[in-house]
Amino acid sequence: MSFREVKAEELNMNPFTKIGKEWLLITAGTDEKCNTMTASWGAMGVMWGKNAVTVYIRPQRYTKEFVDSEETFTISVLGADYRKALNYCGTVTGRGIDKIKEAGLTPYAVDGTEGIAEADMIMVCKKMYHDTIKPECFLAKEHDTKWYPDKDYHTMYIAEVTKVLVKE
Secondary structure (H helix, E strand, C coil), X not given: CCEEEECHHHCCCCHHHHHHHHCEEEEEECCCCEEEEEECCEEEEEECCEEEXXXXXXXXXXXXXXXXXXXXXXXXXXXXXXXXXXXXXXXXXXXXXXXXXXXXXCEEEECCEEEECCCCEEEEEEEEEEEECCHHHCCCHHHXXXXXXXXXXXXXXXXXXXXXXXXX
C-alpha cells in the first residue's frame, strides 16, 4: 500500500459519519507486537492549539495496554469493503492470537507505531492527556446507567494528530 502525507486541515470528511457509522481502528504498539480495536466513539477538532482526536477505551480492552505503554497510536479509517474486519476487531481481544492477521489486515509501521496498511487514511496521534470517565461527573445520569451497567468506565485519551496519511 502506498500513502502520501496531507495536512489535517486539508481533510474533507464528516467526522460524525467516519466515527459513528463507518468506525475506526485504534492501533498501538511496535513492529514486534501491536494490537488494534474498533472504535465508534470519538471526536476530532482542535484542543490546546493542536489538531486533536479524542478516543475512548474500556479498561478490559487489550489494545489499552498498548496505548498506555506507548507515546503514540494510530487511527486507521478503512473503506466499506473492510466492515467484516472491523466487526471482528471489535469483538475479538487479540490476547493469544494475532488479531490483525486473523482479520485479514496488515500492520503498517509509521513514526514508531503501527497503523493498518489497508486503510484509506491513517492518523498518527501523540497522547497529550488521559483520564477515566467518572460516574459522579455525569450530568445526564441516564448515560451512566445505559452505557456503564458494569461500571467499566472508558479512559479518554486526547491526542495531537501529528501526521495524516491518505492512500494514493
